Amino acid sequence: MPQPIDIDADALGRWLDDHAAPGQGERPVLELLTGGSQNTLYRVRRCENRMVLRMPGARADAARLDGLLREIRLVRALSGTDVPHARFIAADDAGTVLGKPFYVMAEIDGWSPMNGGWQAPFDTDLDARAGLAFQLVEGAAKLGRVDWRAAGLDGFGRPDGFHERQVDRWLKFLAAYQVRELPGLDVAAEWLRRNQPAHYTPGIMHGDYQFANVMYAHGGPARLAAIVDWEMTTVGDPLLDLGWALLGYDGENPSSDGFYLDMTGMPRRSELLAHYESISGRPTDDIGYYLVLANWKLGIMLEKTYAASLAPNSKVDPAVATAMGAMVPQLMTTAAELTRTAGA
Known part of the structure; x- marks a missing residue:
């Protein structure tokens, strides 16, 4: 059974519009990707546009909140560099929109070696x-x-x-x-x-x-x-x-x-x-x-x-x-x- 998502999608949609995120005017559809005491990831869909929202988990402490703010500072700094990373879209450092700091990045179209090992053609070539x-x-x-x-x-x-x-x-x-x-x-x-x-x-x-x-x-x-x-x-x-x-x-x-x-x-x-x-x-x-x-x-x-x-x-x-x-x-x-x- 899907886990309920305690995020105000309408408020998030307005915030995304204010920050010129893809899918202008569309109400976001959220899907929980991971959850826990550290960080939680959500896929955010607006029509064909896919983004990922990263925010502290429900039991995250002050250190974890500070850690996420460091991540936000870093991914902002990497914008425009040639370092391969998920493109930064926007962040709410103060946590005024959803009650906690979070940031949104473009979804990565790729694969991880940790999900089943080498993907084709690297599994045989x-x-x-x-x-x-x-x-x-x-x-x-x-x-x-x-x-x-x-x-x-x-x-x-x-x-x-x-x-x-x-x-x-x-x-x-x-x-x-x-x-x-x-x-x-x-x-x-x-x-x-x-x-x-x-x-x-x-x-x-x-x-x-x-x-x-x-x-x-x-x-x-x-x-x-x-x-x-x-x-x-x-x-x-x-x-x-x-x-x-x-x-x-x-x-x-x-x-x-x-x-x-x-x-x-x-x-x-x-x-x-x-x-x-x-x-x-x-x-x-x-x-x-x-x-x-x-x-x-x-x-x-x-x-x-x-x-x-x-x-x-x-x-x-x-x-x-x-x-x-x-x-x-x-x-x-x-x-x-x-x-x-x-x-x-």
Whole structure:
């Protein structure tokens, strides 16, 4: 049975008209896409026009409201850039129309690798599949080269001391829920403390940049349609997004499973680094550091899901819990092993 939608469609329609949204004068028809305690997505249809409305969930706290306002600020800043993203239409920062802040974006005509794996032709055409990885890396490069100050993002993050904060911040985060020993955690942490980049050029970084958080256009050749899920975005070191994009690469070639996708046919790491450099203008000589940090940090993030799965009356999908249970130690082991090849 469809879940009731507690949104005043008439008020929303008037607001959309005031902001020159597609479908002028048409009463919007809403469809719930996702719901929960964080953010809720609705498809908004006005005749043949399709948009997506994003707003905090029913149980969202003040931090989540602040988080959505950050997203609004970011997607406004990306308007007019060459970064693949859902086109920003309008936002109600004050929450005067629907009682909460929200924003509306164009619906993405594309597919996610998380919905059934590689879509045709990438499921069988390995040459075409390789293009998905080049496009993933290119998206990170384009995001990182945006002039964030000119885009109005001063104060959006704290780039000074970014790397100096990483280890202590994430160990403190882990301490709040850690339920088991994680071999490799301390080895990688100490190596990261000793091997922070001496210099880096700040830029916009997604913060969780991987196949799970992008969408591709239908059909070949590969084309990145949009980067999605901006909750962890900040102004920091964009090369960390490249490290995320290369998760699964513990050498020149990716592991066969890539953690959650079949990586058969994907390019060599050196090819992807060269492509990133050509688009971003940033050197990737220190990629070893970023690979260690990306594996280590993702392990800490996913351990929170695993820990939650052990709680009484947990709502974590058992299949997800099982996957996290195995994946987190693998990530930590990989991070520790990479310290031996990433430099002194």
